[in-house]
Amino acid sequence: MIQKTINIKDLRQLSPGVLVPDLAFPAAGLLSDSLDRPLRDLRISVTDRCNFRCSYCMPSEVFNKDYAFLPQTSLLSFEEIARLARIFIAHGVEKIRLTGGEPLLRKNLEVLIEMLASMTTVAGKPLDITLTTNASLLAKKAQSLKDAGLQRVTVSLDAMDDTIFRHMNDVDFPVADVLHGIEVANKVGLLPIKINMVVKRGTNDQEIVPMARHFRHSGNVLRFIEYMDVGATNGWRMDEVLPSAQVIERINAEFPVAAIDANYLGETAERWRYADGGGEIGVISSVTQAFCSDCNRARLSTEGKLFLCLFASQGHDLRSLLRGDHRAKFSDEQISSAIAHIWHKRDDRYSELRAKLPPDTQIGDGKKRVEMSYIGG
Ligand code: SAM
Numbered sequence: 418m419i420q421k422t423i424n425i426k427d428l429r430q431l432s433p434g435v436l437v438p439d440l441a442f443p444a445a446g447l448l449s450d451s452l453d454r455p456l457r458d459l460r461i462s463v464t465d466r467c468n469f470r471c472s473y474c475m476p477s478e479v480f481n482k483d484y485a486f487l488p489q490t491s492l493l494s495f496e497e498i499a500r501l502a503r504i505f506i507a508h509g510v511e512k513i514r515l516t517g518g519e520p521l522l523r524k525n526l527e528v529l530i531e532m533l534a535s536m537t538t539v540a541g542k543p544l545d546i547t548l549t550t551n552a553s554l555l556a557k558k559a560q561s562l563k564d565a566g567l568q569r570v571t572v573s574l575d576a577m578d579d580t581i582f583r584h585m586n587d588v589d590f591p592v593a594d595v596l597h598g599i600e601v602a603n604k605v606g607l608l609p610i611k612i613n614m615v616v617k618r619g620t621n622d623q624e625i626v627p628m629a630r631h632f633r634h635s636g637n638v639l640r641f642i643e644y645m646d647v648g649a650t651n652g653w654r655m656d657e658v659l660p661s662a663q664v665i666e667r668i669n670a671e672f673p674v675a676a677i678d679a680n681y682l683g684e685t686a687e688r689w690r691y692a693d694g695g696g697e698i699g700v701i702s703s704v705t706q707a708f709c710s711d712c713n714r715a716r717l718s719t720e721g722k723l724f725l726c727l728f729a730s731q732g733h734d735l736r737s738l739l740r741g742d743h744r745a746k747f748s749d750e751q752i753s754s755a756i757a758h759i760w761h762k763r764d765d766r767y768s769e770l771r772a773k774l775p776p777d778t779q780i781g782d783g784k785k786r787v788e789m790s791y792i793g794g
């Protein structure tokens with residue numbers, strides 16, 4: 418058997434010091450970056466651990482028994498997350514997505530959801546709270562998540578075929594259990610449910626039509642995601658990316674679809690509707706059609722670093738401000754000003770720049786990018 422060795426650098430410790438400006442920058446509900454993009458969407462990774470080993474995200478060769486996951490003391494506590502969430506909301510965040518790793522592995526997550534569910538946006542509307550999960554624990558937790566105030570979930574599922582799915586999650590997890598999780602989530606009303614399928618050419622692209630067939634008329638929105646070159650360990654190759662245009666072609670040949678308008682500016686998925694009223698699907702073309710110009714997303718890593726782009730190699734250490742690691746602890750106003758300062762300077766647009774280059778070109782040193790399981794998808 419051929420052993421695959423992937424050398425990676427541990428970049429989790431790398432983080433520039435966060436500048437707390439002398440001049441206070443009071444939150445006014447709108448923060449624009451250097452490319453005039455507002456901050457609206459915050460993705461919070463609540464754990465870097467996962468019980469799956471999807472090859473495109475946490476390949477088992479790297480994330481094995483010797484891998485050093487973050488110690489418990491490094492993780493932001495729920496109180497710390499809630500404090501930062503309040504500050505981000507005052508700057509205009511309207512939507513929070515809990516992610517990971519596998520977020521349902523974080524103990525008592527319902528407590529955090531309750532804290533977030535009590536918050537409102539600057540406009541006084543309820544915060545849009547959602548969670549992305551592999552659904553392995555969803556059947557067990559759906560009711561308590563709903564009771565805590567979670568509105569909806571996104572479930573990742575890459576195939577209907579049990580053999581292909583077990584191979585892709587690399588822990589022999591059966592499709593039937595994910596489908597049961599989705600069924601329970603539907604029953605308790607975690608709606609609308611979105612189903613994310615990462616399409617890897619040559620691995621699961623034959624599952625596109627069976628997945629479409631299964632979720633048509635279910636009320637759940639299936640979304641096909643182009644396999645992305647995130648992180649430094651998945652051995653990404655352009656020839657394994659199936660462009661979304663081809664996904665749509667294959668579905669259209671079986672079940673005719675027509676394009677529909679986006680729900681809001683900055684929506685990552687392009688929406689399509691079955692002509693026969695079978696519902697809606699989406700495609701997320703992160704590789705072939707960059708959507709950086711509307712990117713209003715910030716990511717908070719498990720240990721409290723703020724990342725401005727999925728492809729960043731460094732985050733801004735907000736936890737040190739919360740805990741006063743090197744100096745005195747900072748006030749909410751000071752942390753708020755620091756976040757404003759960071760966002761004002763943001764000029765990230767990795768996918769847009771890469772799209773202008775020949776296929777297979779990566780910008781910067783691909784080995785320096787942090788993993789998606791660490792900053793959250
Ligand atoms: N464990 C949860 C799950 O799988 O739903 C949440 C975290 S996971 C990192 C979030 C999303 O990122 C999932 O829908 C996953 O399929 C997607 N993802 C991970 N690696 C990816 C890659 N290389 N390309 C595209 N999507 C990816």
Ligand code: SF4
Pocket residue numbers: 467468469470471474475517518519551573790
């Ligand atoms: Fe785990 Fe989600 Fe990554 Fe799969 S995609 S390894 S389920 S974090």
Ligand code: SF4
Pocket residue numbers: 708709712714725726727728765766767768769
């Ligand atoms: Fe946003 Fe970065 Fe993705 Fe562009 S590449 S859409 S800036 S996360």
